[in-house]
Amino acid sequence: MPIDKYSVLHVKITDGEYIKYREIIYETTGIELKENKHNLIESRLMKRLRYYNMSSYSEYYQLVLKDRTELQLMINQVTTNETSFFRENKHFDYLVRRILPEVNEQLRIWSAASSIGVEAYTIAMVVDEVLSIRHLPFEILASDINIDVLSQAKQAVYDIKFSKNIPDNYLRQYCLKGVGDMQNKFAIKDYLKNKLSFAQINLTKPISPNVGKFDIIFLRNVLIYFDIQTKQNVVKHVLQHLKPNGYFFIGHSESLFNISDEVVQVMPTVYQKVVL
Ligand SMILES: C[S@@+](CC[C@H](N)C(=O)[O-])C[C@H]1O[C@@H](n2cnc3c(N)ncnc32)[C@H](O)[C@@H]1O
Structure with a gap:
């Protein structure tokens, strides 16, 4: 169901949704998310929900399951890419x-x-x-x-x-x-x-x-x-x-x-x- 932009800002990820994202992220990337990283996943995937004007993380999850391009876009959001030149010199x-x-x-x-x-x-x-x-x-x-x-x-x-x-x-x-x-x-x-x-x-x-x-x-x-x-x-x-x-x-x-x-x-x- 499409909803207005203000509401999308306030979509929360439920415990059940978080577990599903944890599993698919582990299966596809090997990245092991701890039990309490709800906020991290919520904020990193918020952009994608907004892009589609979606009203829940379940709706976005269904899209990720059926669309390989979207799965890659989701992975791009969830990896941590911190780095620097001459790191660990x-x-x-x-x-x-x-x-x-x-x-x-x-x-x-x-x-x-x-x-x-x-x-x-x-x-x-x-x-x-x-x-x-x-x-x-x-x-x-x-x-x-x-x-x-x-x-x-x-x-x-x-x-x-x-x-x-x-x-x-x-x-x-x-x-x-x-x-x-x-x-x-x-x-x-x-x-x-x-x-x-x-x-x-x-x-x-x-x-x-x-x-x-x-x-x-x-x-x-x-x-x-x-x-x-x-x-x-x-x-x-x-x-x-x-x-x-x-x-x-x-x-x-x-x-x-x-x-x-x-x-x-x-x-x-x-x-x-x-x-x-
Ligand atoms: C924190 S960065 C490290 C960058 C650099 N090696 C350094 O030490 O500064 C970790 C990188 O690992 C990548 N990564 C995570 N899971 C991966 C996987 N299964 N296969 C390949 N790269 C992965 C992430 O996308 C991210 O860019």
């Missing part, structure tokens, strides 16, 4: 000091839950600075389940506040400051952008062999959203794409304890694939 130090000096051929790197792409561009800046001097090529795959953040990653235009963690020399070399209408934005230069490719990959499902193998994989700040079984599955899927002796980075608040024995720790949150 110790990882990039390790890359520069311990990994890149050993490299003597083309490098393939995967940012496996890349959000809006700033993790992948951080890796690109750090790697390019070292490998371009040695004329060694590299490529980076940035993937995510959320197609909105992937399209932002492809555009590579960010609000100026995102630049605060980027060292000046990298800003000068790899970024362009916006002017006029764009003065509050900056862009990644094409030279660096061209090192990246983009794909929608749901890490909870088997990953296509076409994705290929990588020397280094970043899987940071996504395992925290999963239960233990999903963590084990995701790490197993992802590690199938890591070359022997390849490096694996997870977020600083994450752990592989009881998750995988295919890798050994080389420093906290950095692992290397065991060669059998």
Whole structure:
């Protein structure tokens, strides 16, 4: 039943509706919502209800069930995409000091839950600075389940506040400051952008062999959203794409304890694939 905009603002999600959303979100993304996240789901999906002028979360749920495009739009709303350039900077130090000096051929790197792409561009800046001097090529795959953040990653235009963690020399070399209408934005230069490719990959499902193998994989700040079984599955899927002796980075608040024995720790949150 269509209702006026003012009423839509006040639609509340019922306990029964919340349980249904929790289940479908878990099945499709692996994200485990706690029992008390009603407000979060209510506020994130409110936009979609308003868009359709719907009077209940059940009505929207029925649409999500029958329309795959709407299911994707719902997923885009419910993922948490917080990220920043040079986040957990110790990882990039390790890359520069311990990994890149050993490299003597083309490098393939995967940012496996890349959000809006700033993790992948951080890796690109750090790697390019070292490998371009040695004329060694590299490529980076940035993937995510959320197609909105992937399209932002492809555009590579960010609000100026995102630049605060980027060292000046990298800003000068790899970024362009916006002017006029764009003065509050900056862009990644094409030279660096061209090192990246983009794909929608749901890490909870088997990953296509076409994705290929990588020397280094970043899987940071996504395992925290999963239960233990999903963590084990995701790490197993992802590690199938890591070359022997390849490096694996997870977020600083994450752990592989009881998750995988295919890798050994080389420093906290950095692992290397065991060669059998
Ligand atoms: C908090 S962000 C982390 C971004 C970046 N790795 C970092 O550490 O700054 C988590 C990302 O994981 C993505 N994500 C959640 N579930 C996923 C899944 N099943 N498959 C792939 N990506 C997923 C979300 O869309 C989100 O962009």
